[in-house]
Amino acid sequence: MNAERRAEEARAGWAMTGPALAAILIFFLIPALASLLLSFTDFDIYALGDIANLRFVGLENYARLVENPLFWNAMGNSLLFVAIGTPLVALLSLCAAILVHSRWLSWRPVWRVALFAPYVTTLVATAVVWRYLLHTRYGLVNYLLSLAGAGPIDWLGSPTASLPAILIFVAWKTFGYNMIIFLAALQTVPRELDEAARIDGAGWLMRLRHVTLPAIAPTLLLVSVLTVAAMFQLFAEPYVMTEGGPAQSTVTILYFMYEEGFKWWNLGSGAAVAVLLFLCILAVTLVQLRFARRAGAI
Amino acid sequence: MRRALVTGFAALVALLTIAPLLWMLSVSFMAPGEAAQFPPPLLPENPGLENYRQLFGTYGVGRFLANSLFVSTLATLLALLFTVPAGYAFAKLRFRGRDAVFRLLVAALVVPGQIGMLPLFLELKAMGLVNSYAGALVPWLAGIFGIFLVRQYCLSIPDEMLEAARIDGASEGEILRHIVLPLLTPVVVTLALFVFLSSWNDFMWPLIVLADQQLYTLPVALAALSREHVQDNELMMAGAVVTTLPVLILFLALQRFYLSGLLTGSVKG
Numbered sequence: 001m002n003a004e005r006r007a008e009e010a011r012a013g014w015a016m017t018g019p020a021l022a023a024i025l026i027f028f029l030i031p032a033l034a035s036l037l038l039s040f041t042d043f044d045i046y047a048l049g050d051i052a053n054l055r056f057v058g059l060e061n062y063a064r065l066v067e068n069p070l071f072w073n074a075m076g077n078s079l080l081f082v083a084i085g086t087p088l089v090a091l092l093s094l095c096a097a098i099l100v101h102s103r104w105l106s107w108r109p110v111w112r113v114a115l116f117a118p119y120v121t122t123l124v125a126t127a128v129v130w131r132y133l134l135h136t137r138y139g140l141v142n143y144l145l146s147l148a149g150a151g152p153i154d155w156l157g158s159p160t161a162s163l164p165a166i167l168i169f170v171a172w173k174t175f176g177y178n179m180i181i182f183l184a185a186l187q188t189v190p191r192e193l194d195e196a197a198r199i200d201g202a203g204w205l206m207r208l209r210h211v212t213l214p215a216i217a218p219t220l221l222l223v224s225v226l227t228v229a230a231m232f233q234l235f236a237e238p239y240v241m242t243e244g245g246p247a248q249s250t251v252t253i254l255y256f257m258y259e260e261g262f263k264w265w266n267l268g269s270g271a272a273v274a275v276l277l278f279l280c281i282l283a284v285t286l287v288q289l290r291f292a293r294r295a296g297a298i
Numbered sequence: 299m300r301r302a303l304v305t306g307f308a309a310l311v312a313l314l315t316i317a318p319l320l321w322m323l324s325v326s327f328m329a330p331g332e333a334a335q336f337p338p339p340l341l342p343e344n345p346g347l348e349n350y351r352q353l354f355g356t357y358g359v360g361r362f363l364a365n366s367l368f369v370s371t372l373a374t375l376l377a378l379l380f381t382v383p384a385g386y387a388f389a390k391l392r393f394r395g396r397d398a399v400f401r402l403l404v405a406a407l408v409v410p411g412q413i414g415m416l417p418l419f420l421e422l423k424a425m426g427l428v429n430s431y432a433g434a435l436v437p438w439l440a441g442i443f444g445i446f447l448v449r450q451y452c453l454s455i456p457d458e459m460l461e462a463a464r465i466d467g468a469s470e471g472e473i474l475r476h477i478v479l480p481l482l483t484p485v486v487v488t489l490a491l492f493v494f495l496s497s498w499n500d501f502m503w504p505l506i507v508l509a510d511q512q513l514y515t516l517p518v519a520l521a522a523l524s525r526e527h528v529q530d531n532e533l534m535m536a537g538a539v540v541t542t543l544p545v546l547i548l549f550l551a552l553q554r555f556y557l558s559g560l561l562t563g564s565v566k567g
Contacts, residue, residue, distance in 0.1 A: 005464055006392070012470030013393030016383035021399065023380055023439035029406060031414030031421060038417055099311065104304040113553055114312035117319065120549040120556070122499045124517035125538035128524045129322045132531050138334045140321065172318070177560070184561050233410055236501040240521050254412055254502075261416045262506055274413045281410065 035278075038271035045265040061272035071273070073248050074256035075280075080163060081170075081252065082231040082284065089171050089227050090220065093178030098208075100179065101186045112183070116176035123173065127240035130169040131156065134241075141168075156242050159249035166237050166250055174230065178223045185219035186212070221292045225285050232281050253277045319546075326350070326536040333531045349536035359540060361512070362519040366498055369431055369515055373438040373497035374490050380439050382486060385448025386478055390460060391470070400449075403442050411437060412502065419506060433507040434515070438497055444489050450562050451485040452478070488559035491552050495545050516541045 039061055046053040065071045099105070100112050118126065133140050134155035145151035155165035189212055197207045213220075235254040238244050244251040244259075251259075253273060261270030325333045327345040353359045387393075388400050418436075419428065427433040455478065463473045479486075501517045508514055514522070520537050527533055549556055 008470060009391050010393035012474075013387045013391035013396060016387035016391070016470075016474070017396075017399070020380045020384035020439075020441075020445060023436075024403070024406070024442060026421075026440075027418060027436045028409075028411065028414060028440040028442075031416075031418035032409050033414075034417035034421075035414050038420075043420075096311070099304075099308055102304050102308075104301045105308055106301060106305045111308045111312045113550070115315050116553075116557075117316055117546065117549075120495055120499075120545060121319065122517055122538075122542040122545060124499075124501050124521050125542040126318065126322075128520065128534050128538050129318050131524075132325075132333070132534070133318055133321070138336055138338050138531075140317075140338050143337050172315070176315075180557060180560055229410065233412060235412075236517075236521075239501075240524065243525075257412070257416075258502070258506075262419075267416050267420065271416050274416060278409065278413045282408070285408075 035271045035274045038268055039275050041268045043266075043268040043271075048265060048267070057268070061269045062276075064269065065272055065276070070248065070251070071256060074251045074253050075276075077163060077249065077251055078232055078234070078253040078280075081167065081234055082228055084164075085167050085170060085231045086224055086227045088167065089175055089178060090223050092171055092175040093223065094182055094220075096175060096179040097182035097186055098212075101183055103191075112180075115179055118173050119176040121173070123236050124240055126173060127169065127237055130172075131241050134165050134168075157246055159247045162242050162246060162249045166234070166241055169241065170231075170234065170237060174227075178227065181223055182216065182219060185216040189215040217292075217295075221288065225288055228284050228288065229281050232277060232284075253280070319542075322535050322538050322542075325532055326539045328532045328535075330530065330532055333535075334529075349533050350540070352533060353536050353540065357523060359516075359519070359537065362514050362516045363540060365514060366516040369434055369504075370494050370498045372431070373435050374494045376435060377438045377441050377444055377493040378486060378490060381441050381444035381489065382448050382479075382482065383474060385445045386452045386474060386482075388445060389449040389452035390455060390457070390478075403445065407442055415503070415506065422507065428507055429509045429513065431513065434504050434513075437503055438493060441493065444493065447489055447492075447559060447562055448482070448485055451482065455481060484555065485559070487552065488555040491548070491556050492559055495549065495556075498545050 040056060040058060041047075042055050042057045042060070044053075096115050100108060100115065105111070132138075134142075136142060136152055136154045136157060139155070141155070142152040145153065153161050155161050193215075194207055194211050197211050202210070232252075233254055234252045235258060238250040238252055238255050239258075242250045244255055254277065257270050257273040257277065260266045260273055321340070324341055326349055327347070328339070328342040329344065329346065329348065332339060332342065388396060422428050422433045422436065427436070459477065460473055463477050468476070498515075499517065500515075501521065504515045504518050505521070508518060511519075511522075520534075520541050523537060524534050
C-alpha cells in the first residue's frame with residue numbers, strides 16, 4: 001500500500017511538473033543555449049531561405065563585432081545606462097521608501113500606490129507620453145525649467161541630452177518597484193533600535209547611516225543587482241522615444257541585437273551580441289556580489 | 299505639525315509622480331493641436347471625445363484592443379494551467395530528481411529571456427508559429443517565476459492534511475483539485491494578475507513575432523502609430539490612455555494581491 005502510494009506520488013510529481021518543464025526546456029533553455037551555437041555560424045537572410053547556405057564560422061562574428069564601432073557605441077551607451085541609472089534608481093527608490101515609511105506620515109497606502117503606479121503602466125504608452133513631456137518647445141518639463149530660469153533643453157534631439165532624457169523616464173517608471181522592496185526591508189528594522197539611538201541623541205542622518213542602512217544592506221544589493229540587469233535590457237524606451245538616435249546616441253545593446261537580428265537578418269551576429277550581453281550582466285552581477293561580500297553586506 | 303509637513307511633502311511627490319498620467323488623460327480630451335502651445339495648457343478648453351472617435355473609427359484601435367484582451371487572457375489561463383500544478387508538485391510531492399531540477403530552475407533565472415530570442419524565432423518559424431498568436435503566447439508557458447511563487451505559497455500547506463486525504467483514498471490529482479486548489483486562491487489571483495499585466499505590457503516579443511498588422515497587440519500598434527503621427531499629440535495621448543488605462547484600473551482594484559506577490563518574488567533571490 002505504502003510503496004504503491006509512493007509510486008503514485010512520484011508519478012503525479014512528474015505529471016504535474018512535466019508540461020511546465022517541457023515548455024521551459026523548449027521555449028527558454030534550448031533557445032538560450034542555441035544562441036551560443038548560432039553565434040558561431042553565419043546565419044543570415046540566405047540561410048533563412050535555404051538552410052544549405054549555413055556555414056560554421058567559429059569566432060568570426062565576435063571578431064567582426066569587436067571591430068564594429070557601432071557595437072562599441074551600443075555597448076558604451078548600455079554601460080552608461082547601467083553606471084548612471086543604477087545608483088540613480090536605487091537612490092530615488094530608497095528616498096521614496098524612507099519617506100513612505102516615515103512615522104509621521106498619514107494615509108500611507110495612498111502615497112505608496114501613487115508612487116508605485118508608473119511601474120504597472122504600459123511602457124510603450126508612457127514612453128509616448130514622455131516623448132511629449134520632453135518636447136523642446138511645448139513640453140511640460142522644459143516649461144518647468146523655464147520657470148526656474150533654465151533651458152530649453154532639446155531633450156530628445158541632441159546626442160548629449162537624449163540618454164539622460166531616457167534615464168529620467170526609466171527612473172520615473174521603475175523607482176516604485178524598488179521602493180516596495182525597500183519598504184519591506186525597512187519594516188524589518190526594529191523601531192526600538194531606532195528609538196534607542198534617538199534617545200541617545202543620534203540625529204536623523206546619523207541613525208540612517210548607523211541603524212537603517214546596515215540593516216537593509218542586503219536589500220540594497222538585491223535592488224542594485226536587479227536594476228543592473230534591467231538597465232542592460234532597455235529596448236522599448238529608445239525604440240519608442242528616439243529610435244536609437246539622434247546620431248546613435250541611445251542605441252542600447254538590446255536595440256543593437258534587435259536591429260542585427262530582425263532588421264538586417266544577421267541572426268548569427270545578433271546571437272553573438274546576445275551572448276555578450278549575457279556575459280556582461282553576469283560579470284557585473286559577480287562584481288557586485290564580490291563587492292558586497294567584502295563590505296560585509298552578505 | 300511635523301505630521302502635516304511630512305504628509306504634505308509625500309502628497310507633493312505623489313502628485314509629481316502621477317502628473318504625467320493625469321496630463322496624458324487631460325490632453326487626450328483636447329482638440330487637435332491644442333496642446334502644442336507655450337505655455338502648455340494643463341486642461342482642455344472644450345473637452346471632447348474627438349481623439350477617441352478618430353482612434354477607434356479611422357485607425358481601428360478597437361481591433362488591437364480586442365487582440366490584446368485575447369492574447370493576455372489566453373496567456374494568463376495557459377500560464378496558470380502550466381505553473382500552478384508544477385509549483386505545488388515542487389513544494390509538496392516527493393519524487394526522485396525534484397530538488398536537482400528545482401536547483402536548475404533557480405540557476406536558469408539568471409538568464410534573461412531576450413538571450414534566446416533569435417533561436418526561439420527560428421524554432422517557431424520551423425514550427426510554423428511565426429506571425430500567429432500561438433507564437434506570441436509561447437513565452438508565457440515557460441514562466442519560472444510563476445512556479446516559484448506558487449511553490450513558496452504551497453510550502454505552508456501542512457503535510458498532515460495531504461496525508462489524511464491520501465489515507466482516505468484520494469488520488470494525487472483529486473488532492474490537487476479539491477484540497478490544495480481552494481487554498482491557493484490568493485496566489486492564483488496574484489499570479490494571474492502578474493501574467494495578465496506583463497503580457498498586456500509586453501512589447502519586444504510581439505513586435506518580433508507578429509508581422510501581420512491585423513494581429514498587433516495594443517503596444518505594438520501604438521508604437522507603429524506614434525511613428526507615423528509624431529505631430530498628433532492629442533491623438534497619441536488618447537492612444538496611450540486606451541493602452542494603459544485597463545491595466546492601471548486592474549492593478550488599482552487588485553493591488554493587495556499584486557504587491558504581496560512582488561515581495562515573495564523579490565525575496566526569493
